[in-house]
Amino acid sequence: MSASTDLLVDAFGRIHEVVEEVVDGLDSEELGARPDGRANSIAWLVWHLTRVQDDHIAGVAGTEQIWTADKWHEAFGLPFPAEDIGYGHSRKDVAKVRGLGAELLTDYHAAVHEGTVRYLSTLAVKDLGRVVDRSWSPPVTLGVRLISVVADDLQHAGQAAYVRGLLGR
Numbered sequence: 001m002s003a004s005t006d007l008l009v010d011a012f013g014r015i016h017e018v019v020e021e022v023v024d025g026l027d028s029e030e031l032g033a034r035p036d037g038r039a040n041s042i043a044w045l046v047w048h049l050t051r052v053q054d055d056h057i058a059g060v061a062g063t064e065q066i067w068t069a070d071k072w073h074e075a076f077g078l079p080f081p082a083e084d085i086g087y088g089h090s091r092k093d094v095a096k097v098r099g100l101g102a103e104l105l106t107d108y109h110a111a112v113h114e115g116t117v118r119y120l121s122t123l124a125v126k127d128l129g130r131v132v133d134r135s136w137s138p139p140v141t142l143g144v145r146l147i148s149v150v151a152d153d154l155q156h157a158g159q160a161a162y163v164r165g166l167l168g169r
Contacts, residue, residue, distance in 0.1 A: 002125045004143075005124075008146055009121075012116050012117065012150065013113075018154075018157040018160075019046055019049070019105075019106065020106055020109075021161070022042060022046065022157065023046060023102040023106055025102070026042065026164070028099050028100055030042070031046075031100055031101070032097070034094070038091050041097065041098075041163065042163050043098065044086065044089075045156045045163070046156075046157075047076070047078075048086035048087075048089075048156060049152070049153045049160075051084075051085040052152055053149055054066050054115070055067075055085045056149045057116050060145055066115050075108075080093070127142055128141060128142050129141050129142070129143065132145050133145065
């Protein structure tokens with residue numbers, strides 16, 4: 001590993017810490033609570049951010065997603081196709097992510113986090129410049145994709161923390 005990949009490991013570790021803190025001690029009803037009845041729930045936010053990380057890391061690593069490889073899609077039992085990561089979900093879709101326990105959410109996230117760290121440990125600085133998506137202009141490099149996942153996940157983790165704060169009011 002290099003200093004750059006060490007920083008990425010640290011960034012993904014921070015996401016993992018927030019996820020663990022946000023769901024700790026909450027029951028499935030609290031995890032599924034939606035401020036104003038329409039906002040995203042903690043369960044949906046944690047599921048979605050973990051699905052994005054799993055999908056995007058598997059994509060750049062050229063591996064199967066942990067979601068399907070380890071049968072997490074079956075354990076969650078959500079009414080979505082296995083490839084669904086929550087992007088573009090409607091309010092009705094968000095409402096379908098319910099009845100999930102903290103342990104299920106954190107165990108899946110931990111598995112994805114471990115897979116992410118394992119993948120990052122294989123990288124050298126030169127790998128971060130590799131183009132991984134030519135459908136954008138300019139094309140997206142591995143480094144940019146990884147930072148994009150970190151940014152997206154941190155935003156959703158922060159949203160989940162905010163929702164948790166509202167639960168305590």
